[in-house]
Amino acid sequence: MRPTVHDIAAAAGVSLATVDRVLNLRPGVRSATREKVEQAIERIGYIRDVAAANLAKSRVYPFTFILPSGDNSFMRGLETEIRAAMRRSAVERTAISLVTVPPFDVEALERALDDARATRPAGLAVVAVDSPIVAAAVGRLHRDGIPAITLVSDLSVSTRDHFAGIDNSAAGRTAGSLMGRFLGTRPGPVVVLAGSMLVRDHRDRLAGFRAVLEADFPGRTILPVLEGHDDPAEAERLVTGAFVGHPDIAGIYSLGAGNRGLIAALKMRRTEAPVCVIAHELTAHTRSALKDGLIDAVLNQDAGHEVRSAIRVLKAKADGQAVLSAQERIRIDIFLKDNLPFDDAAPAPEGDDI
Amino acid sequence: MRPTVHDIAAAAGVSLATVDRVLNLRPGVRSATREKVEQAIERIGYIRDVAAANLAKSRVYPFTFILPSGDNSFMRGLETEIRAAMRRSAVERTAISLVTVPPFDVEALERALDDARATRPAGLAVVAVDSPIVAAAVGRLHRDGIPAITLVSDLSVSTRDHFAGIDNSAAGRTAGSLMGRFLGTRPGPVVVLAGSMLVRDHRDRLAGFRAVLEADFPGRTILPVLEGHDDPAEAERLVTGAFVGHPDIAGIYSLGAGNRGLIAALKMRRTEAPVCVIAHELTAHTRSALKDGLIDAVLNQDAGHEVRSAIRVLKAKADGQAVLSAQERIRIDIFLKDNLPFDDAAPAPEGDDI
DNA sequence: CTGTTAGCGCATTCAA
DNA sequence: TTGAATGCGCTAACAG
Numbered sequence: 055m056r057p058t059v060h061d062i063a064a065a066a067g068v069s070l071a072t073v074d075r076v077l078n079l080r081p082g083v084r085s086a087t088r089e090k091v092e093q094a095i096e097r098i099g100y101i102r103d104v105a106a107a108n109l110a111k112s113r114v115y116p117f118t119f120i121l122p123s124g125d126n127s128f129m130r131g132l133e134t135e136i137r138a139a140m141r142r143s144a145v146e147r148t149a150i151s152l153v154t155v156p157p158f159d160v161e162a163l164e165r166a167l168d169d170a171r172a173t174r175p176a177g178l179a180v181v182a183v184d185s186p187i188v189a190a191a192v193g194r195l196h197r198d199g200i201p202a203i204t205l206v207s208d209l210s211v212s213t214r215d216h217f218a219g220i221d222n223s224a225a226g227r228t229a230g231s232l233m234g235r236f237l238g239t240r241p242g243p244v245v246v247l248a249g250s251m252l253v254r255d256h257r258d259r260l261a262g263f264r265a266v267l268e269a270d271f272p273g274r275t276i277l278p279v280l281e282g283h284d285d286p287a288e289a290e291r292l293v294t295g296a297f298v299g300h301p302d303i304a305g306i307y308s309l310g311a312g313n314r315g316l317i318a319a320l321k322m323r324r325t326e327a328p329v330c331v332i333a334h335e336l337t338a339h340t341r342s343a344l345k346d347g348l349i350d351a352v353l354n355q356d357a358g359h360e361v362r363s364a365i366r367v368l369k370a371k372a373d374g375q376a377v378l379s380a381q382e383r384i385r386i387d388i389f390l391k392d393n394l395p396f397d398d399a400a401p402a403p404e405g406d407d408i
Numbered sequence: 409m410r411p412t413v414h415d416i417a418a419a420a421g422v423s424l425a426t427v428d429r430v431l432n433l434r435p436g437v438r439s440a441t442r443e444k445v446e447q448a449i450e451r452i453g454y455i456r457d458v459a460a461a462n463l464a465k466s467r468v469y470p471f472t473f474i475l476p477s478g479d480n481s482f483m484r485g486l487e488t489e490i491r492a493a494m495r496r497s498a499v500e501r502t503a504i505s506l507v508t509v510p511p512f513d514v515e516a517l518e519r520a521l522d523d524a525r526a527t528r529p530a531g532l533a534v535v536a537v538d539s540p541i542v543a544a545a546v547g548r549l550h551r552d553g554i555p556a557i558t559l560v561s562d563l564s565v566s567t568r569d570h571f572a573g574i575d576n577s578a579a580g581r582t583a584g585s586l587m588g589r590f591l592g593t594r595p596g597p598v599v600v601l602a603g604s605m606l607v608r609d610h611r612d613r614l615a616g617f618r619a620v621l622e623a624d625f626p627g628r629t630i631l632p633v634l635e636g637h638d639d640p641a642e643a644e645r646l647v648t649g650a651f652v653g654h655p656d657i658a659g660i661y662s663l664g665a666g667n668r669g670l671i672a673a674l675k676m677r678r679t680e681a682p683v684c685v686i687a688h689e690l691t692a693h694t695r696s697a698l699k700d701g702l703i704d705a706v707l708n709q710d711a712g713h714e715v716r717s718a719i720r721v722l723k724a725k726a727d728g729q730a731v732l733s734a735q736e737r738i739r740i741d742i743f744l745k746d747n748l749p750f751d752d753a754a755p756a757p758e759g760d761d762i
Numbered sequence: 763c764t765g766t767t768a769g770c771g772c773a774t775t776c777a778a
Numbered sequence: 779t780t781g782a783a784t785g786c787g788c789t790a791a792c793a794g
Binding site: 055056101103104105106108109112144145221224225227228230231232235236238239262266350356358359362380381383385386387388390391392393395 | 409410455457458459460462463466498499575578579581582584585586589590592593616620704710712713716734735737739740741742744745746747749
Binding site: 423425426429436437438462465 | 780
């Protein structure tokens with residue numbers, strides 16, 4: 055059997071309570087005693103049984119998740135995953151609050167962060183808009199000792215404890231590399247459809263995409279970036295306009311949301327010349343466009359993994375534990391029509407094991 | 409607070425022991441009593457606290473992992489991950505035994521399975537060679553009530569409880585699709601380098617690759633498959649021979665191991681004509697070849713994820729619990745030189761958080 | 763400053 | 779066939 059608190063107590067010649075004080079860094083122990091106990095811990099190779107500790111504490115973790123409202127499919131998928139986690143709350147000892155704020159609205163986000171802080175959760179996860187105001191609100195959480203992590207989109211400079219999301223520069227580079235290779239020698243410029251330069255993930259993707267095209271595929275022109283604010287209607291208008299202005303477009307990289315509009319524009323297009331399209335996030339829309347050959351590749355981040363990872367990391371931070379970094383790395387999934395996972399065009403039945 | 413066994417006992421008007429007997433399907437309860445308790449459980453919505461149960465039982469999970477010996481980089485990486493899991497044993501309440509057997513050796517694998525069974529582990533994971541003999545040995549585990557899962561390579565027909573690995577057909581299709589698109593209009597045949605048709609993952613990849621090339625890229629010839637038995641020297645010889653016999657080769661799909669040999673052959677080649685190379689498994693060798701442009705894409709399965717997933721699933725099976733299927737789906741990672749994760753050319757320092 | 767004691771939710775003797 | 783009592787490893791009152 056591995057050593058327990060009793061063994062420490064015996065080895066150090068003190069009581070359980072004192073051992074507990076040392077283990078949990080509680081005050082009220084003479085430094086000589088503390089040292090004695092610490093040496094005993096070291097000597098017998100004690101490892102705390104977290105499950106037993108949580109049992110004794112009847113620990114529950116109140117967490118708050120903040121994400122953008124609106125009909126962005128990816129964000130709604132993220133919300134679905136959070137709700138799935140809420141259903142697991144009893145088993146996982148969590149109590150999750152879900153808050154939504156208008157997209158790209160810095161002040162609303164700041165208010166939401168401050169309101170959440172007032173409830174003193176054990177941790178908070180937020181899809182960040184990259185602004186000093188938001189960073190300051192996150193800083194206040196940090197000041198109050200509340201672990202805060204960014205989800206999907208990070209802050210450039212902040213005191214957040216962790217980022218649960220993909221490497222967006224790498225995603226942009228990957229898109230660039232695929233675009234360049236898929237196009238081969240086919241002539242024509244490429245156009246980038248972004249959501250907003252206010253969010254860091256979009257900026258990073260753009261930079262990565264640009265860098266690879268310029269370095270590895272010189273001669274391929276990139277048209278001025280279209281900013282569609284993740285809005286399908288606006289995206290459709292912008293893309294349709296681009297086709298009119300540049301009938302020779304060879305490729306489109308959609309690095310934000312609003313892909314419904316992009317797909318509509320692609321369907322409306324009355325030309326035979328093929329366009330290579332790379333988009334982000336596997337949703338019902340991009341999935342069917344991929345199958346139909348309207349989209350060539352989709353880069354995806356697994357919202358379920360992100361939510362589960364966020365919860366694991368928040369728990370670890372709340373307990374001052376280390377995280378398994380390899381387990382928490384969110385992958386950039388690349389989907390072609392050939393490796394689409396199980397079909398969830400039909401929504402999963404209620405209460406299943408997702 | 410969520411209901412506990414005490415609440416059940418009170419609601420049913422019986423003692424804790426009786427509740428426990430019903431909960432754990434133990435004998436010695438009158439069916440009338442049993443029914444009373446079951447109704448109480450249903451009525452108050454009881455959910456068992458697995459952590460508390462494990463604490464009371466001082467539960468440890470003895471698991472056995474069986475994998476091929478030899479210098480196959482991927483398998484050694486898998487072993488590294490298993491050893492990392494062994495180091496986490498104290499925390500995760502596991503006791504993992506690691507057994508290696510010569511690759512592609514059906515009889516040795518059968519013996520290892522039977523030997524492992526004799527130790528009566530709580531679960532077993534095996535990198536399977538696809539043979540009825542192996543399937544029968546797995547069947548004996550099943551008969552004895554020992555959960556058994558296949559790892560990396562599955563059995564075609566068996567009573568294994570789970571497969572922890574990628575969808576190899578999809579992987580092959582993906583390779584085919586990438587190959588076809590990367591090559592574009594470049595002429596020339598493609599060659600497939602496999603390990604052995606005795607393992608199911610290799611067969612599945614080949615079938616998927618073939619299917620896509622034939623359907624979506626007709627006119628692209630596939631040369632007869634080279635079988636290198638995952639041996640670098642043999643692979644090098646075969647690939648070099650192919651280059652001599654077919655100087656116009658446009659692409660190579662290496663769907664097994666032995667990539668060191670492939671890379672050596674590529675380096676030796678004295679032609680300027682580009683060859684599109686797609687391989688499996690990110691190792692030190694394929695990583696550097698990817699960086700150098702010798703390999704265009706690497707399809708990878710995350711060995712760490714597979715091992716962690718195997719352990720989670722085995723625990724769940726041992727406890728008769730459900731698994732989060734979304735969490736256990738092993739992804740097909742696609743790496744280009746542009747989205748390589750952290751560099752582990754230098755082995756990670758001992759005892760780090762991997 | 764330190765120790766005693768009683769749980770947390772569940773499993774498992776041992777009696778009845 | 780049923781129940782009372784004890785303990786898993788740890789925390790948290792409450793005394794001393």
